[in-house]
Amino acid sequence: MTEESLSSAIRNRINMKDGIVHVDAGGLHYKDLNTILRTLGNPVPIVHIENVYGQRYIGTDLSNNMEIHICGTPGNDVAAFLDGSTIIVHGNAQDGVGNTMNRGRVIVHGRAGDIVGHSMRGGEVYIREDVGYRCGIHMKEFEGKKPLIVVGGTGQDYLGEYMAGGTLIVLGLKMGSKPIHHARFLGTGMHGGVIYLRGEAVHTSKEVQIKPLDESDYKILRRDVEAFCKEFEIQPEPIMECEFTKLIPASKRPYGNLYVY
Amino acid sequence: MKSFLESEFTVVRDEERCIRCKVCVNQCAYETHCYDAEDDRILSKDENCVNCHRCVIFCPTHAIRIEQNVTGYTQNSNWSREAIVALKKQAEYGGILITGMGCDKPNFTYWDRLLLDASQVTNPSIDPLREPMEIKTFLGSKPDRIELEEVDDDVVLQTKLSPQLVCEAPILFSALSYGAVSFNVHTALAKAATEFGTYMNTGEGGLDERLYKYGDHIIVQVASGRFGVHPGYLDVGAAVEIKIGQGAKPGIGGHLPGEKVTEDISRTRMIPVGTDALSPAPQHDIYSIEDLRQLIYALKEATDYTKPISVKIAAVHNSAAIASGMVRAGADIIAIDGVRGATGSAPKVIRDNVGIPIELALASVDQRLRDEGIRNHASVIVAGGIKSSADVIKAIALGADAVYVGTAALVAMGCTLCQKCHTGKCPWGIATSDPWLTKRLNPDIATRRLTNLLRAWSLEIKEMMGGMGINAVESLRGNRMRLRGVGLTDTELKILGVKMAGD
Numbered sequence: 001m002t003e004e005s006l007s008s009a010i011r012n013r014i015n016m017k018d019g020i021v022h023v024d025a026g027g028l029h030y031k032d033l034n035t036i037l038r039t040l041g042n043p044v045p046i047v048h049i050e051n052v053y054g055q056r057y058i059g060t061d062l063s064n065n066m067e068i069h070i071c072g073t074p075g076n077d078v079a080a081f082l083d084g085s086t087i088i089v090h091g092n093a094q095d096g097v098g099n100t101m102n103r104g105r106v107i108v109h110g111r112a113g114d115i116v117g118h119s120m121r122g123g124e125v126y127i128r129e130d131v132g133y134r135c136g137i138h139m140k141e142f143e144g145k146k147p148l149i150v151v152g153g154t155g156q157d158y159l160g161e162y163m164a165g166g167t168l169i170v171l172g173l174k175m176g177s178k179p180i181h182h183a184r185f186l187g188t189g190m191h192g193g194v195i196y197l198r199g200e201a202v203h204t205s206k207e208v209q210i211k212p213l214d215e216s217d218y219k220i221l222r223r224d225v226e227a228f229c230k231e232f233e234i235q236p237e238p239i240m241e242c243e244f245t246k247l248i249p250a251s252k253r254p255y256g257n258l259y260v261y
Numbered sequence: 262m263k264s265f266l267e268s269e270f271t272v273v274r275d276e277e278r279c280i281r282c283k284v285c286v287n288q289c290a291y292e293t294h295c296y297d298a299e300d301d302r303i304l305s306k307d308e309n310c311v312n313c314h315r316c317v318i319f320c321p322t323h324a325i326r327i328e329q330n331v332t333g334y335t336q337n338s339n340w341s342r343e344a345i346v347a348l349k350k351q352a353e354y355g356g357i358l359i360t361g362m363g364c365d366k367p368n369f370t371y372w373d374r375l376l377l378d379a380s381q382v383t384n385p386s387i388d389p390l391r392e393p394m395e396i397k398t399f400l401g402s403k404p405d406r407i408e409l410e411e412v413d414d415d416v417v418l419q420t421k422l423s424p425q426l427v428c429e430a431p432i433l434f435s436a437l438s439y440g441a442v443s444f445n446v447h448t449a450l451a452k453a454a455t456e457f458g459t460y461m462n463t464g465e466g467g468l469d470e471r472l473y474k475y476g477d478h479i480i481v482q483v484a485s486g487r488f489g490v491h492p493g494y495l496d497v498g499a500a501v502e503i504k505i506g507q508g509a510k511p512g513i514g515g516h517l518p519g520e521k522v523t524e525d526i527s528r529t530r531m532i533p534v535g536t537d538a539l540s541p542a543p544q545h546d547i548y549s550i551e552d553l554r555q556l557i558y559a560l561k562e563a564t565d566y567t568k569p570i571s572v573k574i575a576a577v578h579n580s581a582a583i584a585s586g587m588v589r590a591g592a593d594i595i596a597i598d599g600v601r602g603a604t605g606s607a608p609k610v611i612r613d614n615v616g617i618p619i620e621l622a623l624a625s626v627d628q629r630l631r632d633e634g635i636r637n638h639a640s641v642i643v644a645g646g647i648k649s650s651a652d653v654i655k656a657i658a659l660g661a662d663a664v665y666v667g668t669a670a671l672v673a674m675g676c677t678l679c680q681k682c683h684t685g686k687c688p689w690g691i692a693t694s695d696p697w698l699t700k701r702l703n704p705d706i707a708t709r710r711l712t713n714l715l716r717a718w719s720l721e722i723k724e725m726m727g728g729m730g731i732n733a734v735e736s737l738r739g740n741r742m743r744l745r746g747v748g749l750t751d752t753e754l755k756i757l758g759v760k761m762a763g764d
Contacts, residue, residue, distance in 0.1 A: 034562055056555065061492050061563035076555055077546075081563045083492045096546055099559065102491045118546055119487035121531055137545050138486065142531040162541055164532060191537060253519060253537050259608075260356040261684060 006039060019046070026051035030058065030075070037062060054094075059087045062104075076113075079106045082123065095132065098125045101147070107231050111153065120147045120166070128232050129153040129174075134161050139193065141165030150228040157184045160208075160247070164192040169224055171198045173234075177242055187247050191254050195247040196221055198239065207254045208247045217246055265349050268307035271328045278324035279303060285316035285325060290686040290698055313679040315688035347609070357610070361682030361692065363509055363603035363646060363668060364613050370601070371620035371753075372652045375659075376762055378743040380730035387732050389723035395733040396722055398663050400500075400640040401425035401569040402593040423593060424569050426480075426500055429458035430719045431657060431734060434711075435598075435644050435667030436482050436504065436573070438464025440517045440526045440538065441605030441682065442671075443699035444471075446691055449674065449707035451475035456708065457715045462665070465504055465515065465540060467529040473497045480571065483560065485514060486540035488530040492563065500594065501560050502571035503553070505544065508602020508645040511575030511616045515540035516606070521685050523694045554590035561591070569593035575615075576600065576622030576645065581629035588630060588639045596665060597622050599645030603668045605692055606683035619645040620659065624757045627660025627739055636739075650721035659757070660739040673714040674707045 006014075010032050015022040021040055025033055033055055040047060045066060049058070052072030059068055063083040070078070070089045079087045080099040092110035101120040108125075114132035117125050122145035130153030137158070139147050147166035154172045159181075172179030179199030186201050187208035195208075196217070204210065213221070222240060229236040272293060281301060285294040293309040294316065296302075312327050334345055347358055380386040387394070402423040410419050434450045447469065450461035455478040462480040467489015472479070481498030483490050495501055506512060517530075517538035527534040547553050557570050564570075571594035572587045574580065580597060587595050599619025604612065623643045630636040643656050644665035653664050672678065675689040682692035690701030722734075731737050745762040746754050754761055 031562070031566075038565075057559055057562045060559060061495070063492055077559050080559045081490075081492055081495070096555075099546060100487050100490055115546055119490070121491065134545055138541065140532055142527075142533065145531075161545075162539060164536065164539070189539065189541070191539065192533070252535075255516060255539070256518070256537070258356050259359045260350055260354040261359055 030055040134158045136168040138162040139166040162189040197245040209250045270310040272305035273326040275324045278322040290688040360609040379728040387727040389727040394723040398428045398431040399425045403637040431663035434461040435665035436462040436464040438466035440466040445702040445704045448704040452708040453711035454478040485544045500569045506575035508598030509604035510607040514542040550586035557591045580622045581625040584626040596642040601646030650718035
C-alpha cells in the first residue's frame with residue numbers, strides 16, 4: 001500500500017514538517033489511523049500522532065522500524081502484537097499496553113492500566129508511573145527473545161501472574177527511599193522469569209520465593225534501570241542505592257503434583 | 262502404600278500361535294509385554310495394558326486378544342466399577358483424575374434419536390451419481406443484502422463481501438494442538454486439508470514453520486496462553502480463531518507438562534525446552550463481550566481485515582445468549598464444542614460432567630440468532646462427537662454451517678480411543694512427542710486415510726441429500742422440517758425444534 005492509495009480525507013490528516021510526519025488523529029477511526037501507519041514506513045520516518053482521544057490498537061502488528069509519538073491518550077491495546085517499531089506515549093495509557101508483543105519498544109510518559117505486556121515475548125516496555133492489575137501476566141521468553149517491563153511507580157495485585165519468562169522491574173520511585181509495594185498475590189502461578197522490586201513486597205503468592213540479589217542481578221538491574229532513566233531523564237544512581245527484592249518461581253512446575261494419571 | 266487397584270484389562274496370548282517375534286514387546290509403549298529368554302516365552306503385565314490394540318494389530322500371527330478384566334466387583338447398580346476405581350486411585354494419590362479423549366458416558370447423544378427425511382412420490386429424489394450436488398461451503402459473515410449494478414449488459418456486485426473460508430465439504434479438522442499431537446499428525450491434517458480443500462486448526466500450540474506452506478488451509482488459534490502467537494503466525498493462516506473454551510473442559514485452562522515440551526515443540530510454542538506450558542482458564546484480556554470485541558478487532562487490525570475471525574466456546578447452559586454476544590462482538594465464525602468434545606488431557610470430572618450436548622446447544626443458538634435477525638452475520642461450526650456423515654447432515658439440518666471433526670480424524674489415523682492421550686505415550690504415534698513413537702505415524706499414509714474419510718463422507722452426504730431431493734447443502738441448512746425425533750420428550754423436541762416421527 002502506498003500513501004497515494006489513501007482516500008483524500010485521510011491523506012489530508014498527514015502533514016510533513018522538518019522531516020517529521022504529523023498525523024491529526026482528532027475524530028479519526030483507529031482503522032484509518034492504523035492504515036496511515038502501515039502506509040508510512042519507507043524510508044523509516046518519525047511520526048507524531050496528535051489529538052489522540054482513546055483510539056484503540058494504535059500500532060497493532062507494526063513491523064517496520066518507525067518512531068511513533070502519541071500525543072494525547074491512546075485507547076486499549078496500544079502496540080498489540082507490535083513487531084519492531086518504537087511507540088512513545090506522551091500521556092497516560094489504558095489497558096493492554098503491548099498485548100502479545102513480539103519485538104519493539106513502548107515508552108509511556110505517564111501511567112498505564114491493567115495487563116501491561118500481556119503474554120509479551122520480546123521487546124521493552126517502560127512505564128514512568130504506576131500500572132494497574134496483572135502487569136506482566138504470562139510474559140514469556142524464548143531463545144534470543146527476553147521481554148522487559150520497567151515500571152517507575154508501583155503496580156496493583158497479581159503483578160507477574162503466570163509469568164513464564166522475561167524481567168519485570170518495579171521501582172516505586174514516588175514511595176521514598178524504602179518503598180513498600182502493597183500489591184497482593186505477586187507472582188501467582190509464576191513459573192519462569194524474574195521480578196525485581198525496589199524495596200519490599202507485603203504479599204507474595206505461594207508460587208514465588210524471595211531471593212537475595214547477587215552481582216549478576218545487579219548487573220542486569222543497572223543496565224535496565226539506566227535504560228529506563230535515559231528515557232525519562234532521571235538519575236539512575238539514587239535509585240540503585242536502595243535495597244531490591246528479587247522474586248523467582250519456587251518451582252518451574254507449580255501445578256505438577258495436582259494430578260493423578 | 263499397597264495399591265488396591267486391579268488391572269483393567271487381561272492380555273490373552275495364544276501360545277500356539279505366538280512365534281516369539283517380540284513385535285508386541287517393541288510396539289507397546291507401556292511396557293506390557295516382555296520376553297523371557299530362559300523359558301523362550303513372552304509374558305504380559307496386565308496392569309500396564311491400556312487396551313490400545315497396537316500389539317493386537319501388529320502381531321503377525323494374530324496371537325493376542327485383550328479382554329476386559331472379568332474379575333468384576335460384586336454387582337451393584339449404584340457403585341460401578343468406574344466409580345470404585347476412581348475412588349481407590351484418589352485415595353492412593355490424592356489428586357485430580359486426568360483422562361484423555363471425550364466424555365464416554367451414555368445418553369448424551371441426540372444425533373441417534375434424530376432421523377432424516379427422504380422424498381417419496383410427491384417430490385422427486387435426485388440421483389447424485391448423475392446430477393451435480395453442491396456441498397461447497399462458505400464460512401464467514403454474510404451481508405444483510407447485496408447490491409448489484411448493471412454495467413454493459415453485465416451484472417456487477419457492488420457490495421463488498423467479508424472474507425470467507427471455502428470448504429469443498431462442510432467438514433473441517435478440529436483444533437488439535439502441536440504438543441498434544443505429534444508433528445506428523447499436524448502435517449497429515451494440513452496436507453489432507455489442502456488436498457481435499459478444507460481446513461485444519463492449529464489448536465493453541467502454534468504452527469511449525471515447516472507447515473506454513475499449507476497456511477491457506479489452516480486456521481490459526483489464539484488461546485489464553487498465547488503460545489506461538491506472533492505476527493508471522495497470524496499472517497500465515499486463512500483465519501484466526503480465538504479459543505475461549507473447549508467441550509472437553511469448559512471453563513478451565515490447559516497444561517502441557519514440561520516433559521512433552523521437546524525442542525521442536527519449544528520452538529513452535531516459543532517457550533524453553535522442558536518448561537510447563539500453562540494456559541490460564543480465562544483470557545486475561547477478556548472479561549466481557551465488550552472485551553471479546555476488543556480482541557476480535559485487535560486481530561482484525563493485525564490481519565488487516567483480510568481473514569475471518571472465529572471464536573470458539575464450549576457448549577454451556579447459556580450458549581445462545583453468549584453466541585448472540587459473540588456475533589455482535591464481530592465474530593465472523595462461531596464454533597461451539599459440545600460435552601462430547603475430546604481433549605489430550607482434562608480432569609475426568611470436568612470432561613464427564615460439564616457442558617451440554619452439542620445438538621441442544623446448536624438448536625438453541627441457531628434459533629436465537631435467527632430470532633434476532635443476525636444469523637447471517639456469522640457462520641456456525643459445531644464440534645463434539647461428530648462420528649459419521651449422518652451426524653454432519655443432521656447438524657446442518659439443525660442449523661450448522663459446518664462441523665469440526667477431531668476424534669473421527671484421529672480414529673481415521675489409527676486412534677482406538679483408549680483415553681490415555683495425557684500420558685504422552687500413545688503407541689499409535691498420535692498423542693505423543695516422543696521421537697521413537699511419533700515415527701510410527703507416516704504422514705503420507707495418514708493424509709491418505711484422512712482424505713479417504715472426507716471423500717467417503719462427502720459421497721454419503723450427497724446420497725442423503727439426493728434422497729431428500731436437495732441438490733445444494735444451502736437448502737438443507739436449518740431445514741428442521743427434514744428431521745424427525747424418536748424417543749424424545751416434548752421439551753427435547755421443542756428445544757431441538759423438530760417434530761416427533763410420525764407427526
